[in-house]
Amino acid sequence: MSYTRLFIQVKCEPGFADEVGAQIVDQIDEVLEVYSTTGNYDLLVKAKLADVQKMAPIVQGKLHKIGHIRETNTFLSFSVFGRDIGEFVS
Incomplete structure (x- = not known):
């Protein structure tokens, strides 16, 4: 299955x-x-979707219900270039 x-x-x-x-x-x-x-946002969340239609339930139905969040900015990835570099911060 592709995600x-x-x-x-x-x-x-x-x-x-x-x-x-x-x-x-x-x-x-x-x-x-x-x-x-660092920058204008405090956190970067990486999630996987089996179906793009699941984006709203994740962002609006789950994420936005967590307290102390002021703002979110959401992106979908078209392609991955290179390989996962694994743990890069100790």
């Missing part, structure tokens, strides 16, 4: 990024990884 990758940038209320990231991983089965990031 589409879904990336979601998450802006949290100040001081809540770690808590929100942990809740996202614990509560949303489709989430593969959550990264803490």
Whole structure:
């Protein structure tokens, strides 16, 4: 089965990024990884979709119900170039 990758940038209320990231991983089965990031957003969420129609239930039905999230920005991936580099931060 082929999957589409879904990336979601998450802006949290100040001081809540770690808590929100942990809740996202614990509560949303489709989430593969959550990264803490610099810039305008606090977190980058990577999820997999078997069906693009499942995007709204994941983002609106699950993610937006987690507390301390101020804003999200969602992207779908068309293609993957290169290989997964694995764990790059110790």
